[in-house]
Amino acid sequence: MKEQGYSVVHRVKKAETSNIIRVYKTKEGSIVQIVHSEGYKSTIELLVAINNNYVEKVNILSQHETEDYGGYIKEQWFLNRLCLPITPKLNLIKINKVNANDVVAVTGATISSQAVVDGVNLCIDNYGGLKDE
Numbered sequence: 001m002k003e004q005g006y007s008v009v010h011r012v013k014k015a016e017t018s019n020i021i022r023v024y025k026t027k028e029g030s031i032v033q034i035v036h037s038e039g040y041k042s043t044i045e046l047l048v049a050i051n052n053n054y055v056e057k058v059n060i061l062s063q064h065e066t067e068d069y070g071g072y073i074k075e076q077w078f079l080n081r082l083c084l085p086i087t088p089k090l091n092l093i094k095i096n097k098v099n100a101n102d103v104v105a106v107t108g109a110t111i112s113s114q115a116v117v118d119g120v121n122l123c124i125d126n127y128g129g130l131k132d133e
Contacts, residue, residue: 004057007028040109
């Protein structure tokens, strides 16, 4: 977890599910979750950090999506689009961002983009019961 910039205080096993495989409370006050989400070609493993009702970091830990377009989901310019307030949950759109919670998909990689958004939204749902942990 240190390579991601977080110091773990403790693991919150009771918050782990079949898709959210690890949950940690950090010294920095964040809830860091490792989540699996089904993409176009593979399972995508993400790290999602939420603090003060805000998605502060999303990293792709592993993915085997298509090289041409699907691989763009790991680029920082796409991941930065996901760092938003958690209310309302994130919504994937294809072209123009209209609402604060809209995330513009990677062109040609809509399914991969949706998988990332779905993974973040799973973590947002889980965070609700953890923020006072």
